[in-house]
Amino acid sequence: MEAEIWGRRIRAYRKLKGYTQEGLAKTLGVSVSVLGEVERGNRMPSDRMVRDIARTLNLTMEELSPRKA
Secondary structure: OHHHHHHHHHHHHHHHOOOOHHHHHHHHOOOHHHHHHHHHOOOOOOHHHHHHHHHHOOOOHHHHOOOOO
16 A cells, blocks of 8 residues: 555656656666556555656655655
């Protein structure tokens, strides 16, 4: 469940910032299949990946991370 929430947020912000999966994956140095798995919620992003995504999309970690209830 948590991986799905991360994936939806990463996908939404990626699209909002105008990145394709291919473009973001290349910038992050990961394969498109890895990024796709993260966005579909099949893989939990590593702390490093989350940090790199936030930096690339010009977001803070707090903006990218799912809100805790």
